[in-house]
Amino acid sequence: MTALKVVSSKFASEIDQELMGSKVGFTLQQLMELAGFSVAQTIQREYPLEQNKNKNEVLIIVGPGNNGGDGLVCARHLKLFGYNPIVYYPIRSKRTPFYGQLVNQLEFFQVPILTEEQSTKWVDYLKPEKTLCIVDAIFGFSFKPPIREPFGSIVAEMHKVEDKIPIVAVDIPTGWDVDEGPVAEPHTTPRVLVSLTVPKPCSKFIKPERTAHYVGGRFIPNHFAEKYGFEPFPYQGTDQVLKL
Numbered sequence: 001m002t003a004l005k006v007v008s009s010k011f012a013s014e015i016d017q018e019l020m021g022s023k024v025g026f027t028l029q030q031l032m033e034l035a036g037f038s039v040a041q042t043i044q045r046e047y048p049l050e051q052n053k054n055k056n057e058v059l060i061i062v063g064p065g066n067n068g069g070d071g072l073v074c075a076r077h078l079k080l081f082g083y084n085p086i087v088y089y090p091i092r093s094k095r096t097p098f099y100g101q102l103v104n105q106l107e108f109f110q111v112p113i114l115t116e117e118q119s120t121k122w123v124d125y126l127k128p129e130k131t132l133c134i135v136d137a138i139f140g141f142s143f144k145p146p147i148r149e150p151f152g153s154i155v156a157e158m159h160k161v162e163d164k165i166p167i168v169a170v171d172i173p174t175g176w177d178v179d180e181g182p183v184a185e186p187h188t189t190p191r192v193l194v195s196l197t198v199p200k201p202c203s204k205f206i207k208p209e210r211t212a213h214y215v216g217g218r219f220i221p222n223h224f225a226e227k228y229g230f231e232p233f234p235y236q237g238t239d240q241v242l243k244l
């Protein structure tokens with residue numbers, strides 16, 4: 001058990017900017033690949049296929065920003081791990097051509113992405129007998145409540161099924177205020193939270209008996225963590241995630 005250390009939404013975005021600034025020089029693509037990979041690795045730890053013989057579907061709900069991008073990457077890795085990911089991507093980002101490339105990769109990997117027509121019936125893809133978990137890649141640390149449509153209705157539907165089908169939240173449980181936690185409706189309560197780089201303050205509101213907490217996105221050196229005032233996480237070996 002590691003002492004929980006958090007950074008505010010303001011620091012989280014500063015960390016991002018510094019990593020992708022001219023001095024350090026990471027690209028968004030590099031960080032997103034590791035972030036999405038770490039979410040897929042967490043799912044493999046929490047819901048191994050060997051222990052879930054008749055279930056292999058994972059519904060990945062993808063939002064319009066970088067949190068959504070992490071979800072697209074996660075879907076590709078899950079497919080490689082032997083899962084059957086299905087992607088629901090209601091508002092496709094045009095922010096950079098990179099999102100289109102991630103979608104092309106999913107098509108290449110034969111990962112289904114719900115069409116506009118299928119999207120109206122996306123809840124039909126939530127089947128407790130088949131769906132291992134839902135990946136909440138809707139919003140991350142740039143979310144500001146109140147939630148706008150169509151995501152308000154989507155989150156309300158997720159909340160209805162969350163006791164039957166576990167939700168794995170990427171970085172922030174969607175609907176939660178990044179610093180204040182589950183203060184607004186609608187919101188979901190995940191079974192698993194994967195904090196990226198370092199947990200955000202809202203993670204203090206998760207209940208350990210309900211939600212397993214992992215940190216992933218293993219891409220910063222120890223001196224950088226210390227500069228932002230948090231202890232480096234003791235990842236083991238080649239692991240991309242650490243259960244807190």
Ligand SMILES: NC(=O)C1=CN([C@@H]2O[C@H](COP(=O)(O)OP(=O)(O)OC[C@H]3O[C@@H](n4cnc5c(N)ncnc54)[C@H](O)[C@@H]3O)[C@@H](O)[C@H]2O)[C@@H](O)CC1
Nearest residue numbers: 031064065066067139140141142143144146147148171197
């Ligand atoms: N260093 C890191 O930790 C990394 C973070 N990444 C991911 O990037 C995320 C942050 O990405 P972004 O800054 O793109 O932001 P988000 O993905 O959190 O969300 C931004 C999008 O949400 C919309 N939005 C915000 N509030 C809304 C509301 N109330 N209703 C409806 N739409 C709303 C915005 O218009 C924008 O399109 C992180 O949480 C993490 O998942 C990774 O992709 C890369 C590395």
Ligand SMILES: [K+]
Nearest residue numbers: 136139170172
């Ligand atoms: K999320």
